Amino acid sequence: MKKNKKTRNIRYGRILDLVNIILFPILSILLVLFIHKYSDKYYLYAIGLFAFVFVVILLLFKIKGKMIENIRRVFLLLMVILLGLANFYTKDITSGYEAFASSMDNSETTIHYDVLTLKESTNNLQTLEDLDGYVIGFPTNGSAEATDKAKETLSSKLSDYGSLNYDNYMTMYSDYTQEYVDAIVVDQSQKTNLPEDYRNLYEISNVVDTYSFTIKNNIKGNDIDITKEVFTVLVSASDQIEAPTSHSLSDTNMILIIDPVNHIIQTISIPRDSFIPNPAYGNVSDKLTHTGNDGVENTKVAIEKAFDIKIDFYVKISFSSLIEIVDTLDGIPVNVLQPIVEQDEYRSFAEEDLIYLDAGQQTLNGKQALAYARHRHSYENQDLGRNQAQIEVMKGLVKRVLSPDGITKVDDVMKLMSNYVIMNFSESQLTSFVKQQVDNMPSWEFKSLSLDKGMQGSEPTASMPSVYSSIYYLSKSDIEKVNAMYHLMKERNRLSEFHFDLDDMYNGYSTYEESNDIVLAP
Known part of the structure; x- marks a missing residue:
């Protein structure tokens, strides 16, 4: 009887060994393939590690002895369990990435x-x-x-x-x-x-x-290698609680000039009331925010014409996403430039719904981050103040996502972004960029340009011709500044030469030529 029981135990042990020795390479290969999707460097490390462990396991099979057999069996079982859990987790990450990738090439x-x-x-x-x-x-x-x-x-x-x-x-x-x-x-x-x-x-x-x-949509992203070439992105955000695929006012307009080799992000926030030609109305001057009512492509073309630059990609965001994304990250670090009082996301004036923020470095939750990004009425120059606040919020988001704790929440953030973001990067471009970041883990430097030399005014606009609206006249010097920075970033090796000179403000780097299509500040 004892002999039969012992024989059964040996048989069950061998079956368990066989199942695990089959599962180990299968699960290892699946995990290696996942790693390869996001990293070339760690993909090679993973191949070496799993190959080494597999060889060790095979060698353990050659060593006789009950203790060695038990150690081998427990070790192999633990490895299979760990690989199974890793694959389960990566499947969750992949689902988040794939959901987000579906918003790529959103046409x-x-x-x-x-x-x-x-x-x-x-x-x-x-x-x-x-x-x-x-x-x-x-x-x-x-x-x-x-x-x-x-x-x-x-x-x-x-x-x-x-x-x-x-x-x-x-x-x-x-x-x-x-x-x-x-x-x-x-x-x-x-x-x-x-x-x-x-x-x-x-x-x-x-x-x-x-x-x-x-x-x-008619606009496709530029077919360039965004891991090697400087590229430009228009970030357009709507203040309305709605899907980004809907046409709506473009309340926030930010140009990002990104150098993936030197790891520099140049941010340029354009005042929402900027008085520039609206392509949808035959290039008659309009408020920049109104161009969004005819689509993000219309806003992109309007900015390109106004500053004489080329925008490679666009990202359109619904402001309602900010609350969920920030809360998913358990808050973001932001330097609040001055105390503010702002309505909540539903624009409620009720006292209990108002959001109060003190000045200084602090961690903001989703509602607070949205309130800070929206607020403009307390600033002397409303648009410029809000633009600077939005840059601070963006910095906080990037820092939080790239933090050790934030990286573990990337899959949840990607799932959220698939509902609130559209862009015209291709999936292959995004994947290659992510690989570069994972492999190198670079520290990014943020720089910003302020367009503050213009002036406030009141004019009829293309979309509201019978009404005088509050507008912002851009200055020629601000347009030249953006144009010069664009060309200098594109010619990366000349960036170190760039400096402002009172006699030759842009050192001949600006290619902007004044046009009759745009009304400039005097």
Whole structure:
């Protein structure tokens, strides 16, 4: 009886050894493949380590003795368990990365349209069906594809209607309220951008139909090696709580010029009220923030034209992401430049919802970080003060993510970003950049340029031509400064030569030539 039990134990032990000796190389290979996706250096280390351990295990099989057999069996079992846990964890990381990577090459934008009719009108058009045989106005100052899809959608619901195209929302609103057209199609993003004369547009109108669809973005990222070449990124953020795929005001506009070899990030924050040509309105001057209502591509082109530079990539972010990302990281270190009082994310004026921050270095939670990034009314120059605050928040995010504790939360951050961020980097570009960072673990240097030589003013704008709006005139010297820094960063070996000289401020490095398209500060 004891002999049979001993024989069974030996057989079970050998089966366990066989299963583990098969699982060990399989799990090792899976883990090595994962490491290879994010690091070339540690991939080679991993191959060497697992090969060495496997050889040791095989050698242990050649040594006889009950104690050695038990040690080998326990060691092999522990290794398989550890590899299994490692693969389980890496699968979670991979799912976060893959979710985020799905936002790479995001070639679609979601647009939400309302069809409006006047509540009180001569023809008493109260439903969509009432519009058969009547004239509908369509905005054409944005995407032609969006206009075509709007017409196709209505054609599928109405047997017959007339259409009138408008390249200016103001003219369309005017014709609509005077009943020159019977209904209009309005991009929902315009709700936050209605001119004073038409703030009550939705109050006097019936929303007889609402629909959403996606359109193709036209701008693709530049096909360059971002591990070796200096590249530029437009970071555009919306103050509205919505998906980044929607067209909306571009409340924050920051240019990043990134040198991946010398590990320098040059940040340039552009005031949201900058008075620059709006491509969607035939390059008539508009507030920079309004360019976002026609898509992040429109904002990108507007900035390129204004500063005579080339932007390689864009990243569009919904501000609502900041709360969740910062809280996932358990807060970020930020130097608050001055005491502030700001509303919460829902713009509540209730005392219990207000957010108070003291000046100085501190750790901010998600709501506090959003409040600080949004706030501008306490600063002498509102836009410039907010721009500097946003740079401080960005620095805090980078420092936190690259900290030992922050790195363990990267997978959770990536999952969140997939819902709140769109960009036009390719997945291969992002992967190669991540590999470079993991392999080298460089320390990045942040530099910033302030555009503070302009002046405040009041002008009608392309998107609101009948209303005088608060605007910011950029100065020629600020534009030249951005242009010079762009070219110097692109010609990396000349960056050490760059200095400001009162007699030759930009040392001949700026290629900017003043254009009649942009109104500059005197």
